[in-house]
Amino acid sequence: MGRQPCCDKVGLKRGPWTIEEDHKLMNFILNNGIHCWRSVPKLAGLLRCGKSCRLRWINYLRPDLKRGGFTEMEEDQIIELHSGLGNRWSKIASHFPGRTDNEIKNHWNTRIKKRLKLLGLDPVTHKPIEQKENTDENTNKTNPHPSIFGGSEENVEIKSLENGGTKEMAKTEGKREENNKVINWDDTSELLNNFEMLCSKLDLGSWMMSQETNTSTNSLCSSSVSMDDTSHLSMDESSYLQENSLQQWVDSMDSILSWDGFNPLDQDILFLENRE
DNA sequence: AATATGAACAACCGCGAATAA
DNA sequence: GTTATTCGCGGTTGTTCATAT
DSSP states (O other): OOOOOSSOOTTOOOSSOOHHHHHHHHHHHHHHOOSOTTTHHHHHTOSSOHHHHHHHIIIIIOTTOOOSOOOHHHHHHHHHHHHHHOSOHHHHHTTSTTOOHHHHHHHIIIIIHHHHHHTTBOTTTOSBHHHHHHHHHHHHHHOSSOOTTTSTTTOOOOOOOTTTTHHHHHHHHSEEEETTEEEEHHHHHHHHHHHHHHIIIIIHHHHHHHHHHHHTTOOSOSSOOOOGGGTTSOHHHHHHHHHHHHHHHHHHHHHHHOOTTOOOOHHHHHHHHHHO
């Protein structure tokens, strides 16, 4: 007898998320927080499994996500961390606030790996490929994870790929099409950035803190969020600003994400109104 | 213009760890 | 201590888009 599936998959939706689903999940989590992923889809009115909701939130909807291509500095740091940590992507991601383990893993597999190969380096061992067979036995005894930044021979300056990041940026900032409905992703990105900006000044810290309290052992995301910026606000100020900016953001998201035939989530709006 | 190929990234799957009962 | 449940992680696959032929 094998392991039971994480959820009853009968009647559950799979594949790419629609804007409406994103909207529902985002609204639910911002209003209620996360207590149990398994119950999230049911309570949020989604035909998805909890695992799928968690992944979508962590990798795509989290307000503190940093989008866009990786900088040269970030790439170098990833390579260095990988040489020491190996494929522990969540550990690596914890060094990059706003980046997800999935994002870093994808970037590694599609770009950095190739770069290292072009430079004659083994992406797994970070050692020169030619000398791998000859030196494996000796080097493994002394240094199992030699960094490419270590010895003079291996101290290779890693340059970004030609046009690095530009394609990704173009893609991210371009149009996003789902279910034959096209929206301008610029607007949503901008909105998320605005919210992030608001959060950094005012409220995200409080929200995250409430999540930490609520979820105790459940970590909300891989990356850590600084609480320092919220410390100067009194509780009243902070919660007032939090509710207002959150309301503004949710309202803005309503207008951006809405399309013909899309019904606003009355329940969620009602919930927000009742909080004031 | 049509087709093939490759790159990038979102999403899924299965496993192990942590926790609850 | 054992079993069941849930979560998080890493590997992998599927889909979309851009570019080459």
